[in-house]
Amino acid sequence: QSVLTQPPSVSGAPGQRVTISCTGTSSNIGxxxxxxxxxxxxxxxxxxxxxxxxxxPSGVPDRFSGSKSGTSASLAITxxxxxxxxxxxxxxxxxxxxxxxxxxxxxxKVTVL
Amino acid sequence: xVHLVESGGGVVQPGRSLRLSCAASGFTFxxxxxxxxRQTPGKGLEWxxxxxxxxxxxxxxxxxxxxxxxxxxxxxxxxxxxxxxxxAEDTAVxxxxxxxxxxxxxxxxxGTLVTVSS
Numbered sequence: 001q002s003v004l005t006q007p008p009s010v011s012g013a014p015g016q017r018v019t020i021s022c023t024g025t026s027s028n029i030g031x032x033x034x035x036x037x038x039x040x041x042x043x044x045x046x047x048x049x050x051x052x053x054x055x056x057p058s059g060v061p062d063r064f065s066g067s068k069s070g071t072s073a074s075l076a077i078t079x080x081x082x083x084x085x086x087x088x089x090x091x092x093x094x095x096x097x098x099x100x101x102x103x104x105x106x107x108x109k110v111t112v113l
Numbered sequence: 114x115v116h117l118v119e120s121g122g123g124v125v126q127p128g129r130s131l132r133l134s135c136a137a138s139g140f141t142f143x144x145x146x147x148x149x150x151r152q153t154p155g156k157g158l159e160w161x162x163x164x165x166x167x168x169x170x171x172x173x174x175x176x177x178x179x180x181x182x183x184x185x186x187x188x189x190x191x192x193x194x195x196x197x198x199x200x201a202e203d204t205a206v207x208x209x210x211x212x213x214x215x216x217x218x219x220x221x222x223x224g225t226l227v228t229v230s231s
Contacts, residue, residue: 034217038158038218045221046208048220051213052215052217089157093216101174102160102216
C-alpha cells in the first residue's frame with residue numbers, strides 16, 4: 001500500500017493533454033514537502049522528470065509540468081507524444097516517523113491511444 | 114556525466130545473505146547522500162535506505178530495519194547494501210540512487226535483480 005495515491009492509468013491521443021494526480025496527507029505533501037516526479041520507460045530505471053514540485057531538470061521537455069496545492073500534486077503532459085508512454089511515479093518526504101522517510105506513489109501508466 | 118552501476122544481485126535462499134554494490138562516477142561522491150530503492154516485479158517503488166555523504170547517519174525503511182545495512186566507501190566511490198535474513202518479499206530490483214538536498218533522487222543506476230527463493 002503506497003503512502004501517496006495515484007490513479008492506476010490515464011490515456012490520451014497524441015497531441016492531447018493529460019494530468020496525473022498524486023494525493024498525500026498532512027505528514028507529507030500537506031506538511032509542505034515538495035513533490036517529485038519520475039518517468040519509467042519499460043525495462044529501464046526511473047528518471048527524474050520534475051523536482052521541487054515544479055522544476056524540470058535540464059533536458060526534460062517543457063511539455064511536462066508540475067504543480068502542488070494542499071495535500072495534492074499534479075503532473076501535466078501537454079502535446080502528448082508516443083514516447084511519453086511510460087509509468088509515472090510521484091515521491092515526497094514524510095515526517096510521520098522520527099527518522100527520514102521517503103515515500104512514493106503507486107504509479108500511473110500513461111497510454112498513448 | 115553521472116554513472117551508477119549496481120552489481121551483486123542473484124538468486125538466494127530464504128534466510129541467507131547477499132551484498133549489493135553500486136559503483137559511482139561522474140560526480141563528487143563524498144558530497145552526496147546515497148540511497149537504495151527497490152521495485153517489486155510488476156509493482157511500485159519502495160525506498161529502502163539512505164546513508165549520509167560522510168557515512169555518519171543511516172536510516173532504513175521499517176520493512177528492512179535490523180536485517181539490511183547500508184554503507185559506503187568514499188575512497189572507492191562505492192555504495193553497499195548488506196542484506197541478511199532475506200525473505201521472499203525482498204525479491205525485487207534494487208536501484209542505487211544519488212540523493213539531493215531537496216529530498217529527491219536525481220540519478221539512478223540500472224538496477225540489479227535479487228530473487229529470494231528456495
